[in-house]
Amino acid sequence: MTSEQDKSQARGPIVLSIDAMGGDRGPATIVAGLAAFAQRNKQARFILHGPADQLTQLVEKRKLGKRVEIRDAQGVVSMEDKPSHVMRNGQDTSMWSTLDSVRNGEATVAVSCGNTGALMLLSMVRLRKLPGVNRPAIAVLWPSKNPQGFNVMLDVGADIRADADDLLKYALMGASYARNGLSLERPRVGLLNVGTEEHKGRAELKQAHELISEAAEGNNFEFVGFAEGGDIPGDRCDVIVTDGFTGNIALKTGEGTASLIGQFLREAFAYSPLSRVAALLALTSLKRLQARIDPRRKNGGVFLGLNGTVVKSHGAADATGVAAAVELAYDLAQSGFGDRLAARIASAASSAEESAAQAGAEQEKDGTDP
Amino acid sequence: MTSEQDKSQARGPIVLSIDAMGGDRGPATIVAGLAAFAQRNKQARFILHGPADQLTQLVEKRKLGKRVEIRDAQGVVSMEDKPSHVMRNGQDTSMWSTLDSVRNGEATVAVSCGNTGALMLLSMVRLRKLPGVNRPAIAVLWPSKNPQGFNVMLDVGADIRADADDLLKYALMGASYARNGLSLERPRVGLLNVGTEEHKGRAELKQAHELISEAAEGNNFEFVGFAEGGDIPGDRCDVIVTDGFTGNIALKTGEGTASLIGQFLREAFAYSPLSRVAALLALTSLKRLQARIDPRRKNGGVFLGLNGTVVKSHGAADATGVAAAVELAYDLAQSGFGDRLAARIASAASSAEESAAQAGAEQEKDGTDP
Incomplete structure (x- = not known):
């Protein structure tokens, strides 16, 4: 798979596989976003499903x-839809077809605005997990200090769920994403817990602390x-590792808090005629703030731990959001992220095997040579 | 206990037990906060440790x-300090003394800015859990729409950790807090999960869904x-129930997001000379926003599920924050919250026993009368 991808990249421009269906706003918005990105980037090519x-x-x-290139798929x-239903009956859908273009090596990265659960399950079935990865993960970029x-x-x-070994793989994959997606040479990784003292938290977290260390x-x-x-959202680390339950709730709490403050800000500036005048003068500053916390700027969760990269755009994304997701997919394809991540996981797995084998050999030696 | 408290409340003014030590800013700040509250409220009396x-x-x-009334305690x-160490060796501390005033019925509610883990463990040991409560909880008031x-x-x-039965008790206690602390007659309770569909999430959550329903x-x-x-922070429910791991991470994620947006807002208004002028004009509106998200306004986590109410103020609280925590304690004492909560838990426990007994009787009947 890896060598095929290398060949296809050497052969010509980067190809992205785009699911036109399944977003809340329909295919016209997806194509509008695609067009916006295509105007900024003249090299990329697309397969649209x-x-x-x-x-x-x-x-x-x-x-x-x-x-x-348009690839006909009538199902949406x-x-x-329940993920398991899509897995059994979704062969004719645009989502299935989008993933198969990556599976066949025609495209490097897939992009979809559709149902997250179905996209993850289909991705696991069609692209398969990387050797050494038990649970793939969804990674997002979070505005920070x-x-x-x-x-x-x-x-x-x-x-x-995530056990200690899954959390270790998340650390490796997250660090790899930070190197390729944020250009950080040596990212700082933190393991999410209820306190920073080493004795705190659940058993699997203490074990993961040891493995990642x-x-x-x-x-x-x-x-x-x-x-x-x-x-x-702080500056103590660049990568935060946690299980999908906690991570999902943290993500939505953060989004909800930002939305609440946005509402309070609007109400504060609409309070009196004078504050409405102040709002007019402050407009540029407020727009500057808006731009920094606009979730559309970095729209897209990235599925990590599969043979191939999948970018999941927000279902409600408008054209600007779709363009950002396609851009993220392009950047990851260009940096060769998929191959680098696979190589990193493979080398970590083999070095873990080596040290296990070494430990076994030493134990044996200890046994025979007292 | 309940009848004693009723008597003491009938006898005179409400008495609060205040820990003067353990806050990041020392006892002068605690006393300043106490004085600020005492000026707004002429009835309350205090035991200061x-x-x-x-x-x-x-x-x-x-x-x-x-x-x-000052109660001498030399230890801090x-x-x-590790909670278990405090439990074994903390008899001479102001925290221990603060809780004992509630234990002895001299005061209705305790307030402390100290070490959360130690305060919770000491509260469980000195005040004991309410019959029917396995895991006490810390509840906070969260700014919302x-x-x-x-x-x-x-x-x-x-x-x-929290199992299904703990989550049920949190729902009962949270609803009781919302009725007494937020004056909501019939609060809406939600159970935190990664999606709103009933089939989603961990096993204990599905079970808790049934019990709370x-x-x-x-x-x-x-x-x-x-x-x-x-x-x-939304408006779909008034009470959010979750385990302490998830809840702690959500709380700190929300605080971190608010702090990030605050920093971005300051930077946006400091960007250029013009935006600095705009900031001056927008000052009143920005202060109005600040006031609404100021965590000092509702400072204090409340320990629920114990024989007596404990308010935990933020360790870094200034005098304004301390005054808010003391006010919260006073409001809860005045509404008779502790007794109402105990009665609610006791009635839920007895009705659960009744329905279990009834179910048992019916089963028996079914067995003997086919």
Whole structure:
């Protein structure tokens, strides 16, 4: 798989596989976002999946005919469909077709706005997990006080459980994402817990603390130990590792808090005629703030731990959001992220095997040579 | 206990037991906060715990002599002390003495700015858990889009685990807190999960969903089912129930996000000379926003599920924060919250026993009468 991808990259421009269906706003918004990105980037090519008749019109209207290949798929995965149902009956859907283009090596990264649960399950079935990964994860970029402006957080909802070994893999994958997606040479990784003291928290967290601590040196990241909720948007680490239950709730709490403050801000400036005048003068500053916390700027959760990269855009994304998700997919494809991540996991797995074998040999030696 | 408290309340003014030590800013700040509250409220009386020599001076300076009784305690629990160490060796500390005034029935509610873990463990040992409560919880008031301005969230960190029955008790206690602390007649309770569909989430959550659903009608609250992170500051429910691990991380993520947006807002208004002028004009509006998200306004986690109410103020609280925590304690004491909560838990426990007995009787009947 890896060598095939290398070949296809050497052969020509980067190809992205885009699911035109399943977003809340329909295919016209997806194609509009695609067009916005295509105008900023003249190299990328696309395979677009959905009902051919509908898509042909949309693509012609945006004059994207030369750069977009349409792949007909009549079925659509809705937000209400159960993942297991889609897995059994979704062969004709645009989501299935989108993943298969990555599976076949025609495209490097897949992008979909559709049903997260279905997309994750289909991705596991069609792309399969990387050797050494038991639970894939969804990683997001979270606005932070760090110079790079964002922290990586994972898992935000691929799986509600994670054992110590899963959390170690999340650390490796998150560090790899931070190196490729945020250009950090040696990212600082924190393990989410209810306190920073080493004796605190659940048993699997103490065990994961040990595993990640041992892996840090050989895998080119720094382990800062336990992190707290306040560190997710903070500057103590660049990567936050947690299980998908906790991560999902933290993500939605953060989004909810930002939305609450936004509402309070609007109400504060609408309070009196004078404050409405002040709002007019403050408009540029407020827009500057808005731009920094706009979730559309970095729209897209990235599925990590599969043979191939999948970017999940927010279902409610508008054209600006879709363009950001496609851009993220392009950046990851260009940096060769998928292959690097696979190599990192493979080397960590083999070094773990080596040290296990070594430990076994030493034990044996201890046994025979008292 | 209950009848004794009733008597003591009938006998005279409400008495609060205040720990003068253990806060980050020292006893002068605690006494300043106490004085600020005492000026707004002329009825309340206080028992103040800490080194008598130091406290006498501070109390005289604030002219609180007539309303404050000083209880000498030379030991101080520091933020670094392990809870188990304090439990074994903390008899001489101001924290221990503060709780004992509630234990002895001299005061209705205790207030401390000290080490949360030590305060919770000591509270369990000295006040004991309410019959029917296995795990006490810490509840906070969270700024929200609801008309009352705040939602109740629990547990935010008393225990990192909670089984289905604990979550049921949190629902009962949270609803009781919302009725007494937020004056909501029939609070809406949500159970925190990664999605609102009933099939989602961990096994204990599905079980808790069932238990809380059954308890709602008889306990005068509405159960809205599963809630998501975004509902914590939202308006779908008034009470959010979760385990202390998830709740603690959500709380700190929310605080961190608010702090990040505050920093971005300051930077946006400091960007250029023009934006600095705009900031001057917008000052009133920004102060109005600040006031609404100021955590000092509702400072204090409340320990629920014990024989007596304990308010835990933020360790870093300034005088304004301390005054808010003392006010919360006073309001809860005045509403007879402790007794009402105990009665609610006792009635829920006996009705659960009744229905269990009834179910047993019916089973027996079914068995003998086919």
